[in-house]
Amino acid sequence: MDIALETKDVTKIYRQGGIEVVAVEGVSLSLEAGMVLLIMGPSGSGKTTLLSMMGCILQPTSGTVRVDKGVVSGLSIDLLPDIRKKYFGFVFQSFNLFPSLTATENIEVILRLKGWKKADMRETAVGLLDAVGLKQRAGFYPRDLSGGEKQRVAFARAMAGDPAIILADEPTANLDSKTGNSVLELLKDMAETFGKAVAIVSHDPRAEALAHRVVFLEDGRLRQ
Ligand SMILES: Nc1ncnc2c1ncn2[C@@H]1O[C@H](COP(=O)(O)OP(=O)(O)OP(=O)(O)O)[C@@H](O)[C@H]1O
Ligand SMILES: [Mg+2]
Structure with a gap:
């Protein structure tokens, strides 16, 4: 593989x-x-830090990260945003939606960053919302969406521009069990149906059930 x-x-x-x-x-x-x-791993064990280095958000103090066979560590910090744009979709626990933009616009912002033409953005953004069951909420602002709906918008946004790698930090932490399930199912689908590489940080036993591989961090080290 x-x-x-x-x-x-x-x-x-x-x-x-x-x-x-x-x-x-x-x-x-x-x-x-x-x-x-x-x-997986206890609070403070380094999960978010590791995921951030994998996603080229943080530069490691030492060691290397390779994305698509190219070495990323040691590159000028100016190049990292382009690498993030090209390869990654991020799903965070706190959603990080722009409050002054509608669900559709939150997705269009990312497409614009990725260099899409304006004419193509609307249809794609609404299509992504449709895929997470939120077509009817396309014009809603984050404040008018439930927590689970916000998380699904954030998820749709992470998929914008079809990234090869999806990184999710505690994607179900703020969700009820039904919505949490559907987010996990979406992530699994991204890997199994669309061939994405997916890394999830989570304590959720349901995430454990669907993962293909599980690693444990303890005080910053992988438990063998
Ligand atoms: N910017 C920072 N400056 C200094 N120390 C930090 C910084 N960010 C994280 N740390 C420390 O690094 C360690 C690992 O933090 P990290 O956020 O990676 O843990 P985590 O496993 O994601 O924890 P949680 O499950 O609580 O989210 C913690 O001890 C934390 O206090
Ligand atoms: Mg964390």
Whole structure:
């Protein structure tokens, strides 16, 4: 299977007010197209830090991240946004929707960043909302959507522009069990039907049931 992303010995040390925190230490793992990788571990064990390095949001202190066979670590920080745009869709626990934009516009913003032409954006954005069952909410602002609906808009937005790699940090944490299920099913579908490489950070036992591979972090290290 194609390896979409690979980390080799990645370490992240935060330096904050004279204190050093080794948040992630020497983690090597690979993420393949068509598979769901679940990252588990206690609070503070480095899951979000690891996912952020995988998604080229954070630069590792040492070690390398390869995306699509190219080394990303060590590249100029200016190049990282382009790599993120080209390869990644992100789903966060806190949704991060723009409050002043409708559901459709929240998706169009991402398409515009990815260089889409205005004429093609509306239909694609509404199509993505339709795929998550929210076509009827296309013109709604985030404040008028329920938590689960916001999460589904965020999910649709992560799919905008058809990214090869989807990274989700606690995507079900704020959802009721039914909505949580449907978000997990969507993520699984992205891997199994559309061949995406999917990495999820979650404590949710249902995520464990659908993952193809599960790794545990403990104090920043992979438990063997
Ligand atoms: N910007 C930062 N500066 C300093 N320390 C940080 C920073 N971000 C995270 N940390 C520390 O790094 C460690 C790992 O944090 P991280 O957010 O990766 O954990 P996590 O496994 O995602 O936890 P949770 O399950 O609570 O979300 C924690 O001890 C945290 O306090
Ligand atoms: Mg976290």
